[in-house]
Amino acid sequence: MATRPNAATPSLELDWGSVALALGGVLLLYYLAPVVSLFLAVPPGDVLTRLSDPTVVDAATTSLLSASATTVVSTAFGLPLAYWLARTEGLRARLVLAVVVLPLVLPPTVGGIVLLTVFGPGAPVGAAADAAGVPLTRSFAGVVLAQTFVASPFVVVTAKAAFEGVDRRLEHASRSLGKSRWATARRVTLPLAGPGILAGVTLAFARAMGEFGATMMVAYYPRTMPVQIWVAFQALGLDSAYPVAILLVVVAVGALAVLDVVASNPWGRET
Amino acid sequence: MRLDVSGLRKAYAGFEFGPVDLTVDDEVLAVLGPSGSGKTTLLSLVAGIAVPDAGSVTLGGRELVGRPPEQRRVGLVFQEGALFPHMTARKNVAYAADDDDRVADLAELLELDDALDRRPAALSGGERQRVALARTLAADPDALLLDEPLSSLDAPIRTRLRDDLHDLFASLDVPVVCVTHDRRTATALGARLAVVRDGGVEQVGEPSAVIDRPATEFVARFTGTENLLAGTVTRRDGDGVRVRVADLSLRATASVEPGTAVTVCVHPSRVELDAPDAADPSDAPDAGESNAVVGTVVRWLNEGSEYRVEVELDDGSLGLTAAVRPPTFDRLAVDAGSELRVVIPPESIHLLADDTPASMDPSA
Numbered sequence: 001m002a003t004r005p006n007a008a009t010p011s012l013e014l015d016w017g018s019v020a021l022a023l024g025g026v027l028l029l030y031y032l033a034p035v036v037s038l039f040l041a042v043p044p045g046d047v048l049t050r051l052s053d054p055t056v057v058d059a060a061t062t063s064l065l066s067a068s069a070t071t072v073v074s075t076a077f078g079l080p081l082a083y084w085l086a087r088t089e090g091l092r093a094r095l096v097l098a099v100v101v102l103p104l105v106l107p108p109t110v111g112g113i114v115l116l117t118v119f120g121p122g123a124p125v126g127a128a129a130d131a132a133g134v135p136l137t138r139s140f141a142g143v144v145l146a147q148t149f150v151a152s153p154f155v156v157v158t159a160k161a162a163f164e165g166v167d168r169r170l171e172h173a174s175r176s177l178g179k180s181r182w183a184t185a186r187r188v189t190l191p192l193a194g195p196g197i198l199a200g201v202t203l204a205f206a207r208a209m210g211e212f213g214a215t216m217m218v219a220y221y222p223r224t225m226p227v228q229i230w231v232a233f234q235a236l237g238l239d240s241a242y243p244v245a246i247l248l249v250v251v252a253v254g255a256l257a258v259l260d261v262v263a264s265n266p267w268g269r270e271t
Numbered sequence: 272m273r274l275d276v277s278g279l280r281k282a283y284a285g286f287e288f289g290p291v292d293l294t295v296d297d298e299v300l301a302v303l304g305p306s307g308s309g310k311t312t313l314l315s316l317v318a319g320i321a322v323p324d325a326g327s328v329t330l331g332g333r334e335l336v337g338r339p340p341e342q343r344r345v346g347l348v349f350q351e352g353a354l355f356p357h358m359t360a361r362k363n364v365a366y367a368a369d370d371d372d373r374v375a376d377l378a379e380l381l382e383l384d385d386a387l388d389r390r391p392a393a394l395s396g397g398e399r400q401r402v403a404l405a406r407t408l409a410a411d412p413d414a415l416l417l418d419e420p421l422s423s424l425d426a427p428i429r430t431r432l433r434d435d436l437h438d439l440f441a442s443l444d445v446p447v448v449c450v451t452h453d454r455r456t457a458t459a460l461g462a463r464l465a466v467v468r469d470g471g472v473e474q475v476g477e478p479s480a481v482i483d484r485p486a487t488e489f490v491a492r493f494t495g496t497e498n499l500l501a502g503t504v505t506r507r508d509g510d511g512v513r514v515r516v517a518d519l520s521l522r523a524t525a526s527v528e529p530g531t532a533v534t535v536c537v538h539p540s541r542v543e544l545d546a547p548d549a550a551d552p553s554d555a556p557d558a559g560e561s562n563a564v565v566g567t568v569v570r571w572l573n574e575g576s577e578y579r580v581e582v583e584l585d586d587g588s589l590g591l592t593a594a595v596r597p598p599t600f601d602r603l604a605v606d607a608g609s610e611l612r613v614v615i616p617p618e619s620i621h622l623l624a625d626d627t628p629a630s631m632d633p634s635a
Contacts, residue, residue: 169353172320175340176347177367177410187366191357 035249042242050243059228060247066143066224067208073144074152074204082156086163104153111149112217119145142219147208154203162196199259206255210248272297272331274414274446279316279326288312288470290326295446301461302450303493309470310450314416318347330414346412350419352403354391360402361387367410377405397428417449421456433459454494466490482538484621491536497592498537504529511617517588521562523620534623541619542593544580544603545612566591566613571605580605582613
């Protein structure tokens, strides 16, 4: 069907390449135009002034700190699980993977609700933490809990794929050369899976930065950037939501850059 | 040091390994078998990569089962090397070496100097195998295991590395187990040969003994004895017996009770061809003292170093394959249809009594 265009034989048949280009082009335009338009909506000087607004600075600080904490927690808890999943076959591994993927398919607000049933002030765990002076809702800890629920699966799923890409025989070779499990992980497995793991970590960070639904339910305060956007939009209208939105776009582009340069982009071409 | 494998067993879905018993002293044991016969499983169990269901592996009297791979001092050279792709050849070798001198010594021993600063992806197949071997030797293993060390290589490199391995193994004072599916590699490298099939050992012995006196039909075929003829021992004849194969009576220097149904095994390289008038070939059913008969060439194949010539004996009731070296082939001007004198030396005939169990594996 994909016949090459041939000027000598006029044909009414649509050229496949042109159709694909046209359809894809429309979609690309649909992605890019609004983002560019956001940057054009506010004069750059204005953005900078409004970014120095204390509420914006607070939101940015909360977001950066909480997303960083979430990334560390997700990586610490997620990597061993990812390794286990990569090296285990059968029903058990499939069930565990399904549990890991659940937060990815669950609507974030529902994620927030299920978290509240455990960590909410009325729930035993939440009440106990409250009594101990570490409230798990409306607190920095609450933000991290919400973000970790939603973002950590990215670490597990992406790192699992990275570990799977490491030939088991390399680990066996290392161990039969007299190196322990830890030495093998440090010198063989992690260096080889590194770019993939970094991709998972970056995705988790980006997802944590953008987390809104679950965070809204669990920790409206302290405000993260996405929550701040919503608050500003509700209270003062679209215009006042722009600066934080621009900041989040910049963070997202930064994450993309990391994915493409240092990490192995999970959606990129195999090299 | 002695590597002792006894009662080793491992069940996988659809594959049963063992029980296998093998003993290897400071020598090279070549394990020969088709793919799926359990060769790699054997190495994995000895190296500690797989955990056996039962049995024991001792090295110098030390029980290995239950120990992790890193505490076994068993070196395993993986098929195609399994080199660490993110390290240069030098770093690969240095991975388990105590110091740089050791790396330098091994690089010299295995002629790696040109390869040292390249990564595995930039190495040739032969270089990769040499680096893998150097890396394994750098850890000073008490036993050396090799999984198909030559199978991924092109013919000229394979022959060279095989010769080098032969010399290297001779200089090592540890048990060496080399598994392969290639009988030439096995007989060239192994001081002893173990033929495996379906997870069990069929026969162990010196290569020439296994090839000349295979214990089973499978061993005969897998070590290159293509001529397997059904026969019956008719009577004793001097220091041997007479075997009836189709309408031929062959003399064999073997000791089998008359009346026994046997499989007559003759390796193609033991079948001699000569010009029809070289002597007076007997056309009678009794092929005489020297087993010389007239045969007609059916077809021939040039295998490079030798010709395989298929001949029909006894008016076509019997087919036989002979391996002939080129000078003989040329001298006889072999071609389809030509008549030749076919000699099967009595001492080259091995008789397998048909009641021989199909396998010497105790579990079978």
